[in-house]
Amino acid sequence: MDPLSVALQVASSGLGVQSERLRVVSENLANAQSTGATPGSDPYQRKTVTFTSALDRDNGGAFVRVQSVDVDRSEFPIEYLPNHQAAxxxxxxxxxxxxxxxxxxxxxxxxxxxxxxxxxxxQARQLISMTIDLLRAT
Structure with a gap:
């Protein structure tokens, strides 16, 4: 496989994992104040994304993918809110x-x-386009 195609595939895998990361961060921000519904219940637990890389031996590209979306096991902060439904x-x-x-x-x-x-x-698309233009000129 040619180097430009590999570059496109590697960058595409990067787009996919960063898109997932942005989705998880957005979910975390949207739930930053989501408490439990009953007294003593746990609130929303922050999510984290773990990536892994995989080498494609056929074309020599190192691709990245989401390995897992896990929850952050850190402690929940406690606030004094006596009139809250989850107090x-x-x-x-x-x-x-x-x-x-x-x-x-x-x-x-x-x-x-x-x-x-x-x-x-x-950039890879531009190089491919320039290569096609050069081939047409010859």
């Missing part, structure tokens, strides 16, 4: 373990990675 008998509520600042940083990083992969695809 325990002491007035404390378990809050989601989502830190919006971390999620925004993850979103920014995923967005930059997505754009970088998109740029690789644009």
């Amino acid at each position: 325990n008998e002491d007035g404390f509520v378990k809050m989601p373990n989502v830190n919006p600042i971390i999620e925004m940083a993850d979103m920014s990083e995923a967005n930059r990675s997505y754009e970088a992969n998109l740029q690789v695809i644009k």
